[in-house]
Amino acid sequence: MCKVTFYDSSTFVRYSSIKKMKQIKKILLFQVLLRTLLLLTIIPFCASSCHHSQKTNEQSEAKLDSNNNDKDVQFLVSAAENDLKEIYLGILAQEKGGLVDVKELGGMMETMHRKSLKGLKEIARKKLVIIPTSLSDNLKNKYKSLSNESGIYFDKKYCEMMIIEHQTSIAMYERASKESKDVEIREWAKSMLPTLRKHLDGSIICQNACNKML
Numbered sequence: 001m002c003k004v005t006f007y008d009s010s011t012f013v014r015y016s017s018i019k020k021m022k023q024i025k026k027i028l029l030f031q032v033l034l035r036t037l038l039l040l041t042i043i044p045f046c047a048s049s050c051h052h053s054q055k056t057n058e059q060s061e062a063k064l065d066s067n068n069n070d071k072d073v074q075f076l077v078s079a080a081e082n083d084l085k086e087i088y089l090g091i092l093a094q095e096k097g098g099l100v101d102v103k104e105l106g107g108m109m110e111t112m113h114r115k116s117l118k119g120l121k122e123i124a125r126k127k128l129v130i131i132p133t134s135l136s137d138n139l140k141n142k143y144k145s146l147s148n149e150s151g152i153y154f155d156k157k158y159c160e161m162m163i164i165e166h167q168t169s170i171a172m173y174e175r176a177s178k179e180s181k182d183v184e185i186r187e188w189a190k191s192m193l194p195t196l197r198k199h200l201d202g203s204i205i206c207q208n209a210c211n212k213m214l
Contacts, residue, residue: 071181072176072182073129077129079172079173080117080120080131083116084132084134084135085139085143087110089143089158090105090109091106098155099152101205101209105159105203108199109162109199119188127182156211156214159210162199162203163207166196166203170196170200173196177193
């Protein structure tokens with residue numbers, strides 16, 4: 001005789017829940033395996049990209065370090081400050097100068113140092129060096145001190161400043177023309193020396209003219 005077994009409703013619910021749990025586990029396991037495969041594919045690519053990026057950055061830094069020697073950077077900054085100073089003082093000399101010689105000296109300074117600053121900006125751009133575009137506080141004080149003078153005293157003080165400033169500049173440019181690690185900076189410094197010496201000679205002549213007026 002055949003035996004029939006009856007299951008109550010709770011038994012069927014329990015069976016259904018167990019079956020669903022097994023399906024969920026299979027789905028979760030599949031997702032884990034899929035993510036693992038994706039990670040195994042992506043990680044080598046990321047590592048390669050990071051290595052390439054790091055290598056590129058190191059090459060760029062090495063290039064900057066080799067091009068921008070600290071002394072060369074300081075020279076470009078100092079040269080720019082010098083040009084700005086001579087331009088502003090030259091304009092002031094043309095406005096307040098009493099002697100024709102002083103006005104002409106100021107005009108020569110403004111013209112030549114504007115030209116010098118233009119060339120300097122181009123070199124600084126190539127070397128990725130930021131140079132000043134306005135007078136420092138120290139140079140502003142020098143400008144103010146000179147602007148407070150008038151007449152022959154202004155003329156005399158301006159000429160004296162130009163002599164001292166150009167003697168200092170010539171020494172700085174001579175050093176850069178011999179010691180700079182950058183060929184372009186070295187050649188540019190060398191090319192500017194005749195102009196600076198001409199300015200020094202003009203300043204001395206101007207000073208002699210002022211002394212005759214005292």
